[in-house]
Amino acid sequence: MPALPLDPGHSYLLRGPEEQGRFGAALAAALPPASVLFLEGELGAGKTTLTAGLIGALGFAGAVTSPTYALMHVYPTPAGRVLHVDAYRVRDVQELYELDLEDLIEGSRLSVVEWGEGLYADYPAAPILRLEHLADEENGRRVTRVR
Numbered sequence: 001m002p003a004l005p006l007d008p009g010h011s012y013l014l015r016g017p018e019e020q021g022r023f024g025a026a027l028a029a030a031l032p033p034a035s036v037l038f039l040e041g042e043l044g045a046g047k048t049t050l051t052a053g054l055i056g057a058l059g060f061a062g063a064v065t066s067p068t069y070a071l072m073h074v075y076p077t078p079a080g081r082v083l084h085v086d087a088y089r090v091r092d093v094q095e096l097y098e099l100d101l102e103d104l105i106e107g108s109r110l111s112v113v114e115w116g117e118g119l120y121a122d123y124p125a126a127p128i129l130r131l132e133h134l135a136d137e138e139n140g141r142r143v144t145r146v147r
């Protein structure tokens, strides 16, 4: 598997949504089939922008929108199905299992999971990226690979 373009414990500054999307796109080749990518970051931290770049790089040409209200979006790509899950409101991880999430992940090209702490132990190989706003006077976001 190619290395992610970021080592654990390291950060990048992403200046603007275009860079944010390009960073997401650069992750695509590093994430093998059936893999999981965990994203952390408050409202507006750029999770959807990064994910859109990633899904676009897998060949999906349509719009990618925040899964906050739907809990999960499913994108068909030429490389296989991509899941974009927002687990924030799922208090009980059991609810995720009731969705058969494990099987869905297994059958997908990639699953991007926001706020999926409850699943971190189940997917120990999955990278965790944290997105943060920079200070007000700076334009951009910091992305840190937590794991």
Ligand SMILES: Nc1ncnc2c1ncn2[C@@H]1O[C@H](COP(=O)(O)OP(=O)(O)OP(=O)(O)O)[C@@H](O)[C@H]1O
Pocket (backbone or CB within 6 Å): 014, 015, 016, 017, 019, 020, 041, 042, 043, 044, 045, 046, 047, 048, 049, 050, 066, 067, 068, 139, 140, 141
């Ligand atoms: N690196 C960046 N620098 C500056 N602005 C950015 C950057 N990345 C994304 N943005 C902008 O920040 C806004 C919020 O981004 P986005 O919708 O991706 O956040 P989100 O984390 O998915 O939010 P939500 O939690 O609401 O789903 C958008 O207007 C986007 O263009």
